[in-house]
Amino acid sequence: MKCKDALREYHEYMIVEKNYSQHTVAAYQRDISHFLDFVYQTYQIQSIEDVTQDHVYAYLKRLHQKHSDTTIDRHMISLRQFYQFLMKEKIISKNMMSAFDMPKRKKYLPQVLSEKEVMALLDSIEVKDATSSRNRCMVEILYACGLRVSEMCHLTLQNVNIQKGFVRCIGKGNKERIVPMNNQCCVLLKEYIENYRDTLCLYGSSPYLFLTQKGKPMTRDDFYHILQRIVQKSPLSKHISPHTLRHTFATHLLEHDADLRSIQEMLGHSDISTTTIYTHVSQRKTIEDYRQLHPRMQERNKKNEKI
Incomplete structure (x- = not known):
């Protein structure tokens, strides 16, 4: 399946089955589109089945050059949810995102006003x-x-x-x-x-x-x-x-x-x-x-x- 078609099906799934808010749907779609654009522009990959763990490693390396840990974690969560959907719908045979653990970050207390x-x-x-x-x-x-x-x-x-x-x-x-x-x-x-x-x-x-x-x-x-x-x-x-x-x-x-x-x-x-x-x-x-x-x-x- 082409990457854009897989993303379109996931978009419908988030709205119809998961009942996510408009903001949540837009956030997930933006993060996943960013990843799919990267693998296409860097490796000319158009089929979701052709994306490998090496491509994800390269993508995360690129993110680390420009983005904060919080932003990277958000992209990771978006991709993990996306690949769980692809497995559920049998669009792919292996969930490569299961090989990537979420890093443990130092938790900061929220800033408040007196x-x-x-x-x-x-x-x-x-x-x-x-x-x-x-x-x-x-x-x-x-x-x-x-x-x-x-x-x-x-x-x-x-x-x-x-x-x-x-x-x-x-x-x-x-x-x-x-x-x-x-x-x-x-x-x-x-x-x-x-x-x-x-x-x-x-x-x-x-x-x-x-x-x-x-x-x-x-x-x-x-x-x-x-x-x-x-x-x-x-x-x-x-x-x-x-x-x-x-x-x-x-x-x-x-x-x-x-x-x-x-x-x-x-x-x-x-x-x-x-x-x-x-x-x-x-x-x-x-x-x-x-x-x-x-x-x-x-x-x-x-x-x-x-x-």
């Missing part, structure tokens, strides 16, 4: 027009609800219940969940929807909650650039990504004694082991507080200053 830093970031967005109102609401809802940025971008007006204080979002695997909102977030959203949002609807009505200045639905890239401009104007000096707000949401809930299972449900994690990373972040803050606040540690700090 409560004061969150307030400084939010207060730096002065609501004075449709754009600033929208921006304040987007940042507020990411911190208030811990949504993934793609989940926020796909929110519609019907997904938001301001009166009862919750949002209904579609997460990974098209799984639906309900997440509560705080009163401040509800007030800001109500003001945005009633007073500002219509000015962004340049092409008639739109079901999406957040629109760009061109009247189109907000995208992940659109929001990333908006957030960077917000951070630059704020008093904060650290790098902040959309996911930083999600990490901060979970960590702050845990620090205020929220149940880990509840946090798991609000984040939309299928496995609670993913959520437990925030216990380590919370423990790190506890250690920092101890070093700063315990009387004996303060005595040691004073002695070190004298030295």
Whole structure:
């Protein structure tokens, strides 16, 4: 079978049988296309049966020259899933990706903001027009609800219940969940929807909650650039990504004694082991507080200053 035909069948499989989200399908297809383009341009291979382990080794070597470990791991996962599908459908007779183990990487704790830093970031967005109102609401809802940025971008007006204080979002695997909102977030959203949002609807009505200045639905890239401009104007000096707000949401809930299972449900994690990373972040803050606040540690700090 030709490589492009194998990829087309896998694309249909991801949509019809696996029910993957549009973003997940696009990510897998992009990674696999990158590999298939490499073997065609480098070795002129067009048939999926002709791809060998040597070709994968050469591809990984090329990736190591230009990409981070995280990106390489993602490509590996995409190829492993692709070849499992090819074996399942009997398109190939041997799964060569089974010879490649995922390397063990050092796990880094997610970066989070303190409560004061969150307030400084939010207060730096002065609501004075449709754009600033929208921006304040987007940042507020990411911190208030811990949504993934793609989940926020796909929110519609019907997904938001301001009166009862919750949002209904579609997460990974098209799984639906309900997440509560705080009163401040509800007030800001109500003001945005009633007073500002219509000015962004340049092409008639739109079901999406957040629109760009061109009247189109907000995208992940659109929001990333908006957030960077917000951070630059704020008093904060650290790098902040959309996911930083999600990490901060979970960590702050845990620090205020929220149940880990509840946090798991609000984040939309299928496995609670993913959520437990925030216990380590919370423990790190506890250690920092101890070093700063315990009387004996303060005595040691004073002695070190004298030295």
